[in-house]
Amino acid sequence: MAEWKAAKPENKVLGWVEERLPILSLVNNVVGPDTPTPRNLNYWWNFGSLAGLMLVIQIISGVVLAMHYAATTGVAFDSVERIMRDVNYGWLIRYMHANGASFFFIAVYIHIFRGLYFGSYKAPREVLWMLGVVIFLLMMATAFMGYVLPWGQMSFWGATVITNLFSAIPMVGESIVQLLWGGFSVDNPTLNRFFSLHYLLPFVIAGVVILHLWAKKISDSGNPLGIDVKSSADQIPFHPFYTVKDAFGAGVFFFVFAMFIFYMPNALGHPDNYIPADPLVTPPSIVPEWYFLPYYAILRSIDFPLGIPGVFELVDAKLLGVLAMFASILVWLLLPWLDTSKVRSGNFRPLFKWFFAFLVVDMFILTWLGAQKPEGNIPLYGKIATAYYFAYFLVILPVLSRKETTLPLPESISNPVLKPAE
Amino acid sequence: MSTLENTHHEEDGVTRRDMIHVGAGVMAGVGAVASLWPFIDQMNPAADTLALASIEIDISQIDTGSAIIVKWRGKPVFIRHRTAEEISEANAVAVADLIDRQTDEERVQAGKEEWLVVMGVCTHLGCVPLGTKTGEEKGDYGGWFCPCHGSHYDTSGRIRKGPAPKNLEVPEYAFLTDTTLKIG
Numbered sequence: 001m002a003e004w005k006a007a008k009p010e011n012k013v014l015g016w017v018e019e020r021l022p023i024l025s026l027v028n029n030v031v032g033p034d035t036p037t038p039r040n041l042n043y044w045w046n047f048g049s050l051a052g053l054m055l056v057i058q059i060i061s062g063v064v065l066a067m068h069y070a071a072t073t074g075v076a077f078d079s080v081e082r083i084m085r086d087v088n089y090g091w092l093i094r095y096m097h098a099n100g101a102s103f104f105f106i107a108v109y110i111h112i113f114r115g116l117y118f119g120s121y122k123a124p125r126e127v128l129w130m131l132g133v134v135i136f137l138l139m140m141a142t143a144f145m146g147y148v149l150p151w152g153q154m155s156f157w158g159a160t161v162i163t164n165l166f167s168a169i170p171m172v173g174e175s176i177v178q179l180l181w182g183g184f185s186v187d188n189p190t191l192n193r194f195f196s197l198h199y200l201l202p203f204v205i206a207g208v209v210i211l212h213l214w215a216k217k218i219s220d221s222g223n224p225l226g227i228d229v230k231s232s233a234d235q236i237p238f239h240p241f242y243t244v245k246d247a248f249g250a251g252v253f254f255f256v257f258a259m260f261i262f263y264m265p266n267a268l269g270h271p272d273n274y275i276p277a278d279p280l281v282t283p284p285s286i287v288p289e290w291y292f293l294p295y296y297a298i299l300r301s302i303d304f305p306l307g308i309p310g311v312f313e314l315v316d317a318k319l320l321g322v323l324a325m326f327a328s329i330l331v332w333l334l335l336p337w338l339d340t341s342k343v344r345s346g347n348f349r350p351l352f353k354w355f356f357a358f359l360v361v362d363m364f365i366l367t368w369l370g371a372q373k374p375e376g377n378i379p380l381y382g383k384i385a386t387a388y389y390f391a392y393f394l395v396i397l398p399v400l401s402r403k404e405t406t407l408p409l410p411e412s413i414s415n416p417v418l419k420p421a422e
Numbered sequence: 423m424s425t426l427e428n429t430h431h432e433e434d435g436v437t438r439r440d441m442i443h444v445g446a447g448v449m450a451g452v453g454a455v456a457s458l459w460p461f462i463d464q465m466n467p468a469a470d471t472l473a474l475a476s477i478e479i480d481i482s483q484i485d486t487g488s489a490i491i492v493k494w495r496g497k498p499v500f501i502r503h504r505t506a507e508e509i510s511e512a513n514a515v516a517v518a519d520l521i522d523r524q525t526d527e528e529r530v531q532a533g534k535e536e537w538l539v540v541m542g543v544c545t546h547l548g549c550v551p552l553g554t555k556t557g558e559e560k561g562d563y564g565g566w567f568c569p570c571h572g573s574h575y576d577t578s579g580r581i582r583k584g585p586a587p588k589n590l591e592v593p594e595y596a597f598l599t600d601t602t603l604k605i606g
């Protein structure tokens with residue numbers, strides 16, 4: 001851990017405050033001039049701060065939306081339409097919030113896959129990584145409940161299908177679903193509680209982000225070479241070097257974000273959500289938001305039980321699908337123990353690189369499959385893609401980390417002379 | 423006046439004070455858990471939701487071979503006036519071959535075999551299966567087809583193919599007269 005440097009501000013008032021609450025020192029030691037940071041971070045390292053900025057944007061735009069939104073089934077849809085048509089700049093704030101969720105997920109997905117490639121989950125960063133997984137799960141819950149709020153057809157049927165997942169739990173499933181609904185179907189009580197939680201969870205996320213950054217402070221940033229910092233020659237101060245680089249990245253990212261908000265605000269949404277919710281009519285196909293599609297594809301691919309169908313079923317098909325879906329994310333928590341290779345960075349793992357590239361392709365395929373109707377060959381492709389997904393974590397990584405011959409690692413970050421392979 | 427010394431029972435190292443500590447801790451724990459329950463139970467259906475009255479439906483207008491959807495407790499209910507072929511189809515299958523083994527008899531009321539009353543809620547993940555309205559796809563077994571993940575139900579509302587694990591649920595209902603049905 002980098003040592004802690006107390007800030008000593010020149011300004012008398014700041015100094016007085018600092019003595020009583022060392023908040024400047026805190027900033028200085030986390031993102032300031034006294035935060036030594038590896039000198040070789042590449043652009044993949046920009047996405048953490050971008051995710052943080054997106055969280056801020058979601059909270060600000062969301063709090064404003066909540067001033068005009070009404071969480072009652074009869075009026076929810078109309079209140080969102082009123083935001084779009086009548087509230088000054090309401091359209092802008094809502095489009096920011098709706099597309100902001102997508103861009104939040106884009107940033108976080110890149111951030112996570114950066115970690116998967118560069119081995120960011122390995123010692124000493126296990127807890128840092130696991131807190132990241134917790135943030136991701138909370139984000140999914142938040143976005144899911146947010147999507148229910150406009151009370152369109154997709155809101156209603158998405159909520160119905162997802163809450164029904166819990167009915168797969170043996171014995172208590174039905175009671176749990178009624179508990180979630182507060183009734184016998186997704187209805188007003190459900191909308192109300194989802195709004196309450198949708199408002200709350202982003203602040204819980206902010207809390208876990210603080211723990212995430214604290215853990216980062218303890219273990220320091222990793223870097224693309226995946227080797228430890230050897231001397232101060234390997235490091236540069238976070239400010240101004242990475243504050244400026246992050247700001248530049250934010251400029252580019254927000255440029256694309258703005259393009260969506262102003263020129264194609266509904267490109268990432270589903271048109272059916274502009275039809276008010278109707279409990280008696282299921283839309284022809286229910287498609288989740290794009291960022292949920294890979295897991296939805298995994299859920300649907302499992303249409304067989306664990307055991308021998310009809311004879312001995314340890315876990316029925318429905319429950320197995322639900323378990324597989326949750327497991328597809330929870331398996332990330334085990335990564336530090338599944339991949340035991342001492343070499344962190346994929347740059348020095350010639351075989352790993354290929355399997356990782358396939359995983360990325362596999363994610364895109366699962367995303368595509370999740371949006372297709374489950375007909376023809378789609379279910380078969382889904383099974384293959386799901387099999388690779390789990391094989392990557394549960395078979396390929398453990399085997400690779402024992403068998404793979406890794407490339408020689410550089411001497412140090414500042415002196416990239418190769419030393420012989422261990 | 424009791425002093426610290428005379429609360430000691432040195433033999434086994436356990437004091438009266440330890441006992442009080444453990445007791446107090448346990449009581450606080452029980453209290454904390456007990457006060458958690460209202461915070462969980464408030465999520466369950468409230469009294470007014472539970473009180474949702476039963477509904478009465480006039481079924482005289484439903485021709486043989488057609489069906490209607492009514493809303494009960496926020497959910498769709500299918501009421502189907504079955505044809506003779508549909509009834510014999512439902513009776514023709516060997517129960518042992520079914521995913522959720524039930525005879526047609528168990529799913530209708532004796533003497534009223536032409537009326538099939540089931541919840542319009544797919545037992546997979548809760549979509550409304552197609553097949554009630556004329557022209558809608560009825561699936562491979564002539565009953566209902568759930569478009570969400572492809573479950574097929576037969577003319578008795580039993581699951582025959584696809585991911586759904588159970589037959590369409592039969593709600594509690596009674597015939598008040600020959601043309602009035604009461605659900606709930």
Ligand code: HEM
Pocket residue numbers: 055058059060061062063064065066069080094097098101104139142143144146147148149150198199201202203205269
């Ligand atoms: C983690 C951060 C957040 C995410 C990922 C998120 C996501 C979403 C999504 C996907 C929607 C549906 C947008 C649509 O299609 O209309 C939504 C709606 C909404 N959110 Fe959020 N949200 C976040 C934070 C917040 C916060 C902090 C608040 C309030 C304090 C809030 C208030 C609202 C309101 C009132 C709506 C309904 C209006 C609408 O649909 O546009 N959100 N949110």
Ligand code: FES
Pocket residue numbers: 544545546547548549568569570571572573584585586
């Ligand atoms: S909800 Fe009907 S098949 Fe999935």
